[in-house]
Amino acid sequence: LKELSSLLRAYSSKFWRGTKDKYLVKMRLCIFLSVIYCLFFLNFIIAEENLLPRFGTDYYFEKTLYNWNDAEVRCQWRGGHLFVPKDLSEWNLVYQTAKQKGIHDFWLGLNDKQTEGQFIAVDGATLFYENWTAGEPNNYNNEDCAHSRYDGTWNDHQCLTAKFASVCKMPFHVDMIEFENHKYYIGTEKVSWAVAQASCQYRGAELVSFKDIDESRFIHYEAVNKRGLEKFWIGYTDVVNEGSFKWTDHTEFGFTLFAAGEPNNAGNEHCVYQRKTGYWNDANCELKVR
Numbered sequence: 001l002k003e004l005s006s007l008l009r010a011y012s013s014k015f016w017r018g019t020k021d022k023y024l025v026k027m028r029l030c031i032f033l034s035v036i037y038c039l040f041f042l043n044f045i046i047a048e049e050n051l052l053p054r055f056g057t058d059y060y061f062e063k064t065l066y067n068w069n070d071a072e073v074r075c076q077w078r079g080g081h082l083f084v085p086k087d088l089s090e091w092n093l094v095y096q097t098a099k100q101k102g103i104h105d106f107w108l109g110l111n112d113k114q115t116e117g118q119f120i121a122v123d124g125a126t127l128f129y130e131n132w133t134a135g136e137p138n139n140y141n142n143e144d145c146a147h148s149r150y151d152g153t154w155n156d157h158q159c160l161t162a163k164f165a166s167v168c169k170m171p172f173h174v175d176m177i178e179f180e181n182h183k184y185y186i187g188t189e190k191v192s193w194a195v196a197q198a199s200c201q202y203r204g205a206e207l208v209s210f211k212d213i214d215e216s217r218f219i220h221y222e223a224v225n226k227r228g229l230e231k232f233w234i235g236y237t238d239v240v241n242e243g244s245f246k247w248t249d250h251t252e253f254g255f256t257l258f259a260a261g262e263p264n265n266a267g268n269e270h271c272v273y274q275r276k277t278g279y280w281n282d283a284n285c286e287l288k289v290r
Contacts, residue, residue: 052097054204059083059094060168061101068145068159071107071166072122080170081123082109091129094167095152106165108154110146112137119146123169130154179218184208186223186232190288193271196233197248206249207235216257220278229276229290236272238263239285245272256280 052059060078062071072082083106085091098106109122116139121128133149137156145159157164177184187199197207210216223229235248236256242265247253259275263282271285283289 050101052094054093058170059097060170061098061103061106062166062168063101063103065163065165066107067161067163068107068111068147068157071164072109075109075166075168075170078168078170080168081121082107083167083169084109084121084123084125085129086125086127087129091131095148098148098165098167103165103167104150106148106167108146108148108167109169111144111159112139112156113144113159116144177222179215184219184222186219186227186229187290188227190290192288193233193237193273193285196289197235200235206247207233209235209247209249209251209253210255210257211251211253212255213257216255216274216278220274223274223290224276224278231273231275231281231289233271233273233289234280236280237270237285238282239270242270258282 050061050063052061058080060075060080062074066074068082075081083094085094098104110119110128111122112119114120117137119130119137131148131152131154133153133155136154137143137146139156141158143156143158145157145162146154147157147162147164149155177186185200185203185205187196191199193207200207208219210219223232236245237248238245240246243263245256245263257274257278257280259277259279259281262280263269263272265282267284269282269284271287272280272282273287273289274280
């Protein structure tokens with residue numbers, strides 16, 4: 001991608017020079033813009049493949065090797081910092097994902113540049129998980145920056161001479177609401193049930209499930225009364241077995257709130273939305289609902 005971009009810049013002036021025919025100008029303009037579009041689209045695909053999104057946080061996995069300073073700058077360009085795990089769970093998530101992507105050693109957002117032996121997080125976190133290799137950090141030959149090794153343990157290394165892959169951690173700002181220690185995101189676009197579910201799974205979640213009337217009323221108030229939605233998809237479906245509705249998150253809640261006469265499968269209806277009235281209805285999964 002970088003080589004193509006360089007070639008494009010190098011030959012752009014030659015590309016136009018000496019062209020007076022209007023047809024040739026238009027044709028060359030189309031070719032030029034097509035190349036630009038392909039480069040942009042290819043870069044977008046690469047970026048998406050390297051991204052691990054979660055509600056509240058995005059992680060970007062950079063395979064290109066940089067020194068610690070350059071890696072941190074590139075994370076800042078993305079709106080975040082080099083990754084620092086807040087706990088064991090987050091560390092396992094990122095470490096295992098990195099391994100799946102072929103990344104075995106990567107920089108962490110920790111350094112002791114200010115005070116030797118006192119590693120601080122570049123994102124300002126004061127409490128974070130640590131997993132140093134036995135005997136590390138040891139500041140061998142002026143080592144001030146932390147990185148993860150192939151086995152998941154950490155080591156300190158020279159910040160400018162060593163080069164590793166990196167993981168960026170970026171805050172993801174969405175309209176989140178919370179109820180009884182659960183977080184919810186209410187979408188605004190009308191989409192099919194499958195697209196809505198995929199959007200949730202893309203962020204490591206599922207379409208909403210209700211354990212009781214209180215949770216249903218809370219979400220209904222937030223979605224309908226405060227945001228003006230007419231109806232919204234929920235994670236209840238019988239697409240696998242007609243008449244046997246299940247929650248997509250595999251919870252076993254016995255609570256249901258179907259409207260009178262529903263579900264009736266009138267017209268291949270296997271997905272459920274909650275109406276403005278608060279009651280549920282089964283509908284065709286291709287129906288566009290928020």
